[in-house]
Amino acid sequence: MKHQPAKIAELIAKYKIGELTADERKDLDNWLAIEENREYFKKITGSEGPWDWDHLTGINSGRIWGKINTGLPHQEAVVVKHNFKWKRLIAAASIVVAATTLGWLLWKNTTVRNLNEPAITSIKKDLPPGSDKALLTLANGRVIDLSSAKNEQLAEQTGMIIEKKADGQLAYITKTGNGQPRTNTEPQLTLFNTVSTPRGGQYKVILPDQTAVWLNASSSIRFPPVFTGNTRTVEVTGEAYFEVKKNATMPFIVKIKDMEVTVLGTHFNVMGYEDENEIKTTLLEGSVRVHSLQQQEKNIVVLKPGQQSSLDKNGQLNIANEVNTGQAVAWAKGYFQFKNDDVATIMRQIARWYDVDIVYKSKIPAGKYTGKISRSTQASEVLKMLQLGGIKYEIEGNRLIIQ
Template sequence: MNEERFKTLFEQYLNDSILSDELLELQEAIQDERYEALLDDLLKNAFKESAFADVNEEARQTVFSAIKSRISHQEDAGQKNKGNKRLIPYRWLSGVAALVFVALGTGWFFVRNHHSRQKENTYAHIIKPGVNKATLTLANGKKIVLTDDLHGQLASEAGVKISKTKQGEIIYTVAADGGSDERSLQYNTLTTKKSEQFQVILPDGSHVWLDAVSSLKYPLTFKGNERKVELTGQGYFEVSHNATMPFIVKTTKTEVQVLGTHFNISAYDDDQIDKTTLLEGSVRVRSNGVTALLMPGDQAISDKRGHLTVTKIDVDQEIAWKNGLFDFRRAGIEEIMIKASRWYDINVKYEGKIPDTKLIGKVSRNVDISGLLEILQFEGIKLRVEGKNVIVTN
């Protein structure tokens, strides 16, 4: 076998397109020391994907060993499916997104190559990922459903033009003449449901991204000594600097005050905590009379009793949703399924004891839910799909 043949077989293995006799051929080559360096190079190439950027060398080596072992000990496909393609137990995610997934305690890693073909969905009901969509409620009560297809001027209120760009942003253009008092007393609310996300450029130029099941209430224009908005759910903020007019985000548990900075707030009503994560600048977080000043890399957590704590974290994990990823770090099944339910608009039910499996991994939010569920099943999580209901069982 030459190196080109080895590369072809390895690519077919990643793509779930390898035949039983080809798998045997690859297994034999894996045992040959002449191909050891080539295999390492091929695996390293898989880690050039952006989703693998923060995987350390120790983890890479563990992945290499796991894949080598998995190929070497792969069950002979020819015994059961002679001459046919088979889905090997590696359970590659459908879709085109790169992925690393680690199940703690088992040592198995999932590595997805972006060239892989999309395999047939194994679920009767294909549950698609979320889309750019939201509902804008104007001050007069009128509701406008925003989608990617809708762009141009949406409305005009109190001298403020509201428009949507082809890039999917709502923009407020404030008239230069009069009406400022009236505008500051009129509010718009941007709301996303399950399986929706959207973004808005506020009248002061601040940029806000809204995750699924979230809402942002804000005035048509900011007037006075502060810029105050109200948030439920999750939002990422890039606030325009204004030293004379602090920007304030109010949630049910906290109040975050900034001058100009980048930060993320997660404040879902059904979560036990609010999380404020700072990427750039500085913010002041206030909860139940307690105040904390955050520096980049800090996260403030406010619980339902009003306790406020600050820790250093990996900020990339907190804004992974904005960048199109689920990023799990020792996540339990309940945490994973809560996020999945918001993004895929599913109902999650549990029968019996909830599994205590902890998982680490990155999954693209652009793939059908089948990919995520297949990984969970491979890790021993029993579940079934009935329409838009996902039932986790013992």
Template sequence: MDQKTFSILLEKYLRGNISQDEVNSLLNSLDDDAMRQQWEQAIAGMLTSQSKPRSVKLYAVAATLLALLVTGIFFFTNNSHPAQKLQATTPTHTITPGSNKATLTLADGSQISLDSASNGAIAHQGNVQVIKLNNGQLAYKADATATNELHYNSLVTPRGGQFMIILPDGSKVWLNAATTLRYPTAFRGKSREVQLRGEAYFEIAPNAQMPFTVKVNNMEVKVLGTHFNIMGYPDENSIQTTLLEGTVQVRHNAASIRLNPGQQAFLQGENMTVKKDIDVDEIVAWKHGYFHFNHESLPGVMRQISRWYDVEVIYEANIPEREFGGKIERNSSLNDVLKILELSNVHYKIKERKIIITS
């Protein structure tokens, strides 16, 4: 592809009338070092013709435009490192993104793989029927005869999986990758309580007589009816509860915080603080099919990638000091995501299901 063709396709992209085949042509040209240089030269010409300030770092802008072409909506921030020659990386195979899959563990210890189970009733727990509604959704339906017998189920999404469940009270929970939710098959008494490990988005059915409580590690989130997201992965250094609608009470030991929409309870170690004016779209982007980063470090980016693509990340050298921002569709192939990382001078190699960061 010559510079004239590239410029034409870039203009078509910016107008929003580029075809998928043309996007693929632009994406495939990233594999060639000489073509990458032509891309930068073409973008440089565009910037010059548009009288951009000289203070703008061409490489950062070029990386932004190239990333936009690859993903449609992704960009990087990299203000502390000069441009270097990009090295093409040829993966030995394609690693696909995650999908709707999970394992349901019943009260008797038996397990059901939900990604392979047929739709319809898949189990009975006492007087409660477990139903797979469709690919990626699970629900509970009580029989007409009520009993006091209580059973607990666990829904587990693997690395590279996600799933949605409608709890017995009608509350909806979306589970991100590598997440476990333990819950009763029926809520009785004066409270509704579940236990979480990982990340989930909750839409709680209102019930003033039965407050809903989520326990994650040593944090407790209590609500009546509201929408919120909890992130509490073991490999993250904090537990974050972000409120979208309603109110929640977050407790940790003797500390208690009441959140309003747009606020986040941030627990790091034994210190719990409130963050205000949170970008909630960033927090729940995973639920809507995106990665969304905002001044995120490379390890933070790679932890999310590792969980969603079920890969191991290894650092051969010192971890590059980079910050990333923007968003990318989670249905992108791993190879496409890593090509964008490389545009910010993050070099890697792939060996089976391992991503090795080399510089």
């Protein structure tokens, strides 16, 4: 491999979040085999080599950004050209290294900008991150605000106690308290409860059968307080991650728009927001059958772990192999994680989590971004990383304006 500085910056950053391929690791090792490269690597990272990078996860972000602003060489805008010296070009890579210590990767297909150029036009306030908040609507129409409800029994329905646990999650518990999943194969009048999250909210629910569900922002799940009949059927909007309790005699079915996902016991994520072009189902464990209701029997696929199905608006169902399942469920683990995503895709996620409206002053900025950062950070920390790719913005009230 010809050791271009931009490529080395990418390799270092990709290593930080564990996405180096075997060939890429060899390329990085080959580059570090040169003493001058090792010395410069140590200078800009404080590390002997990528094998020592685990200690960087606890570095204070304010100190790192101070290092970026004051410790790097002052220079004009850096553009990768063959006649630049290595050290000047690696200075651009040092930005990526410092950003990586905050949990992010690098920008792609963008120009490294002048370090002295202000990237923010105006910031009138910051945007706090989302939190655990949701509404529980009972079958009788009663609405309970789960974010303000006490950690105690909230209601009782059909022999089930609905309780907000000490850790904040909502749980359906059998009245006998034996902790066994509550199901009933005898058909009866079915009641439904709904848990819904607003923009800027998320919530974990333990269903009557002890299936665990994590709801992302602007999402909902509708389910009965007791599963009856031959299936356990729920309806979802937005995005949810499931860890389904096994029950071979009573399949678990998730309905989302014009699609059904049928499982016996497995871990999977389903995402089908109205402002997204596809409904995506990502399988982590077990096996699921995905069925497009638009084309009935003609459009059924069975997923294996590591696969992802995509249902487009025309009803076409496709499968992608060996997808990054960690990226699909990063939100449930408390992270934003992007991989070659465009600005519009990233901004849709920011809008949901920070409860903000996105406004583009002109056309949507170009470029692909890859990165990972905690969802518990203020919006400015997320946007700070996009600034490295030249994105300018301002916050006015509940609007995030992209220049």
